[in-house]
Amino acid sequence: MSGKQILSTSFRGEEDSSETSLRPKLLKDFQGQTDIKANLAIFIQAARERKEALDHVFLSGPPGLGKTTLAGIMANELLVEFKATSAPALEKPKDLAGILTTITESSVFFIDEIHRLKPAIEEMLYTAMEDYEIDWVIGQGPAARTIRIPIPRFTLMGATTKAGQVSGPLHSRFGISIRMNYYSETEIIQVLMRSAGILGITIDHEAAELLAQCARGTPRVANRLLRRMRDFAQVIGDGAIRAETVAGGLERLQIDSQGLERHDREILRVIIERYGGGPVGAETLAISVGEAPETLEDFYEPYLIQRGFLKRTPRGRVVTARAYELLSLEAPEHGEQELLF
Ligand code: ADP
Numbered sequence: 001m002s003g004k005q006i007l008s009t010s011f012r013g014e015e016d017s018s019e020t021s022l023r024p025k026l027l028k029d030f031q032g033q034t035d036i037k038a039n040l041a042i043f044i045q046a047a048r049e050r051k052e053a054l055d056h057v058f059l060s061g062p063p064g065l066g067k068t069t070l071a072g073i074m075a076n077e078l079l080v081e082f083k084a085t086s087a088p089a090l091e092k093p094k095d096l097a098g099i100l101t102t103i104t105e106s107s108v109f110f111i112d113e114i115h116r117l118k119p120a121i122e123e124m125l126y127t128a129m130e131d132y133e134i135d136w137v138i139g140q141g142p143a144a145r146t147i148r149i150p151i152p153r154f155t156l157m158g159a160t161t162k163a164g165q166v167s168g169p170l171h172s173r174f175g176i177s178i179r180m181n182y183y184s185e186t187e188i189i190q191v192l193m194r195s196a197g198i199l200g201i202t203i204d205h206e207a208a209e210l211l212a213q214c215a216r217g218t219p220r221v222a223n224r225l226l227r228r229m230r231d232f233a234q235v236i237g238d239g240a241i242r243a244e245t246v247a248g249g250l251e252r253l254q255i256d257s258q259g260l261e262r263h264d265r266e267i268l269r270v271i272i273e274r275y276g277g278g279p280v281g282a283e284t285l286a287i288s289v290g291e292a293p294e295t296l297e298d299f300y301e302p303y304l305i306q307r308g309f310l311k312r313t314p315r316g317r318v319v320t321a322r323a324y325e326l327l328s329l330e331a332p333e334h335g336e337q338e339l340l341f
Helices: 017-022 034-050 067-078 093-100 119-131 185-199 205-213 219-235 243-252 262-275 282-288 293-306 321-326 336-340
Strands: 057-060 082-086 108-112 133-138 145-150 155-160 176-179 310-313 316-319
Touching: 017 185, 034 067, 034 176, 057 067, 067 082, 067 108, 067 155, 093 119, 093 133, 119 133, 119 155, 185 205, 185 219, 205 219, 205 243, 219 243, 262 282, 262 293, 262 310, 262 316, 262 321, 282 293, 282 316, 293 310
Parallel strands: 057 155, 057 176, 082 108, 108 155
Antiparallel strands: 133 145, 310 316
């Protein structure tokens, strides 16, 4: 079985080695999300005291908020093995069976993008999660028969940016559900200060504050901006990140004081100029702005919605009065938008 290729040996994504070094390994290093951490610490301690596998954990929320990080931390705190994959990598039931039959007792098995599981794989997970067994079909045609194979007791951690797309039967099998939300500016400052410490970057508090306002409440974005500011400080300045470095750097990156990038403004502008402010369907909008529907829905839209520039309606996306203001465009006096003013 092909478990080796399916499991990721390192964490996924755009991350380079410096990002990996920034990833917190223990709960005490995970900034913010105080309530979530407090509960998890109790569940982890309880499982450890009982010498049992932790109940299955469902993690939802926008990308870059720390779902993968938190799953890894839980495995570390539980002192168990951590294996990670993502739903699209599990193509056939044998891919999943290969992993589940070889994991160690009480280990954490992390599946990212769990809303994208294929039905046959999801079906197999049901018995795996509930009974710690999998159904395996031997032979073909009339001679085929199903045998049940026991697997080690394990903790499934499923992460998704689209909790609404996870089926009821799958969701109900998770005993712990964690909904992650955008971080406050204070929490993002904590993330920035910790990362600056690890990377050996000098940054003053005012600079961190400015940067935090533009980090979309997202640690991954905060770390990315910090690395870019380090580049500016190193090449143009004297190496230290100060408020002027950040102000100049953000201008060069075309990021405004609310954390909106050129592409965010472009999305709002397209809705206004081509679709009269909306409503416009998600697919049409994605094509119009040259973005993958997933990226548009997962990364750009949630923040635009949270900041009150965009609304999702049953008929499609509609901009609000704030979007017209942001782009210094005149809002129409009548029409659909009127409702949203
Ligand atoms: P997700 O799985 O939700 O997309 P990740 O777990 O990959 O997000 O987190 C993205 C990056 O942000 C990580 O590499 C980590 O360095 C950083 N990060 C996330 N959450 C925190 C946190 N609470 N404290 C410090 N750093 C964090």
